[in-house]
Amino acid sequence: MDKQKVLGRITGVALSGACVFGATAAFAGEITIWCWDPNFNVAIMKEAGEIYTKSHPDTTFNVVDFAKTDVEQKLQTALASGATNALPDIVLIEDYGAQKYLQSFPGAFAAMDGVVDYDAFAPYKVQLMTVGDKVYGMPFDTGVTGMYYRRDYLEEAGFTPEDMQDITWDRFIEIGRQVEAKTGHKMTTLDLNDGGMTRIMMQSAGSWYFDENGDLNVLDNAALKAALETQAKIAEEGLIYPATGWSDYVNAFTSGNVASVITGVWITGTIKAQEDQSGKWGVAPIPKLDGVDGAGNASNLGGSSWYVLDSSDVKDEAIDFLNEIYAKDTEFYQKILVERGAVGSLLAAREGEAYQEADPFFGGEKVWQKFSDWLNQIPAVDYGIFTNELDVAVTSNLQSLIDGKPVDEVLKAINDQAKFQIQ
């Protein structure tokens, strides 16, 4: 066998291999977007793409729908391996993880402070996407929290909607007792394996797991301590319908089992999906932590923002698209509010007519007006880069508090576990 034949064969194999890889490369003009939740983020992004295509007919959009953990996993894998051609042009990142990505993959995301006017957005959203003097990302939906309650159950227990306004957690527990005594329904639902409620309570007092220097803030964190004690108290009183996992949690209030649910505004769509419960729900500010300095009735849970990958070959186009729609188009925000229940963080959008409307589902209350008022009261906190680690430390120790371990020992256990994980 001669050398040329061998070389020919090797080249053949190599070429066919190259073709397989070549076929996956993207072409300019198409913006690929990764996000989760088909009824919310995906639908909203498709809507935004359609609006942009009207004025820019050459730009096409490819909105890819993954589960949230899959988006994170794929993003992290591609960034770490440096396989930038595997990445999309725009990706949705949950706010708690923003700093983690920005700091651990420097240079991966495009700074947009030259293009976007960040003064137009709620300050806390801009803060969480700022590293040094650069701002990355396009602020999207907020997780402004509210207390959704069943008007009918509370009325049966002898309470009016006025009784639910600006209450404290102690009052909430008191009401809960009477609701259960008179209606047989649990006051609320809670998944004790999920750190969400701790984060809601803590941020409502302007506090977080870390201080402004990014140092661990657990042992002397009055808000965290109160948040844990409050949850333990509600659990001990037997006022919660315990949920295990998300579907169980959602089922607890959609099935009419509990009298209230305290969470981010993005749950509105899920609640309103139960059409037979129309008129039976009301919305009030979340309860306030008792005896904690700076505690208020406004907080945040979740929320996410769009980020442009620096490696994208349609980077400028992608930034322009986000800026056109998400930073300027207030009409768009009215539409996604009415259709999807998305409360954006563009402050000007709150002046639109959709925010003034009364919602018959919530007994004719102007719920959007309320949420946008609360949005402005959310204390800005620095989520830092280790929120997930602290969440795990808290949820793995919360049960021992409920079982009777002194709160200071629990805080110490959380601190010990966290200290090790965040090195």
Place this chain on the structure above:
Amino acid sequence: MANARPGNLKRFYDVNGWLFVAPALILVAAFMFYPIIRSLVLSFFSGRGMMMNFVGFGNIERLWYDAIFWQALTNTLTFLVIQVPVMIVLALILANALNNPRLRFSGLFRTAIFLPCVSSLVAYSILFKSMFATDGIINSTLMAVGLADSPIEWFTDPFWAKVLVILAITWRWTGYNMIFYLAALQNIDRSIYEAARIDGVPSWRRFLHITIPMLKPVILFTTITSTIGTLQLFDEVYNLTEGKGGPANATLTLSLYIYNLTFRFMPNFGYAATVSYVIVLIVAVLSFLQFYAARERA
């Protein structure tokens, strides 16, 4: 070898032969050997995301003081020590029962017991979640027959959560092991049993002194594969606990911890690689011990 066959060397240098195996070799090298070596190198680095620094044995030192790692290791070994023997014994008993030629509908039973391990993992996790929910069918049945006074907290009590995971993996993998035993049982000469029966050996002793020794290589094989499988336990726990390994880390396994270190927490690929090498090490040691224990004594 002094007198190697003359064709051997010639065959070694034949390009056509190499070309035939080249695709497989390249794939194995790229997707097995390279990752193995790369991850070993990685385990000497630590840092956040892409910003990695060489730390020498720093990750191993970190392991030593990492309480979550020790808990994950303890959980994993607990699952191993309890679940594998239970499953192996159960599979043996089932295989023996289903091998009985007088049993009717044995094909149906075999299929029914084997079916769990080919069912969709996510589907079965969701099924288990609804069955074992606070107001699920398991709790209501237990309470109806008087075995429990109040609903067992399968998902929120650390002890019962472990039991649940063990039940889930036993349900899924017992049938798989049973098939190996059934296949091996077909190969045992029936005349041995006949001779034993004529000698008046009772059936439980035939099982203990004929079946089990004859199945020894297969038992060794299934024990080792089950051990490796349990040490890598991830899917069940991930799906049953929504990726959290809760409550209070009671069901956190080493694999889930690696996942957390890589994807959920601040990504530290180096430390995650170190933890995965712990699994490699344990698998190697346990497999060696099992081979050693089951070796043929001369």
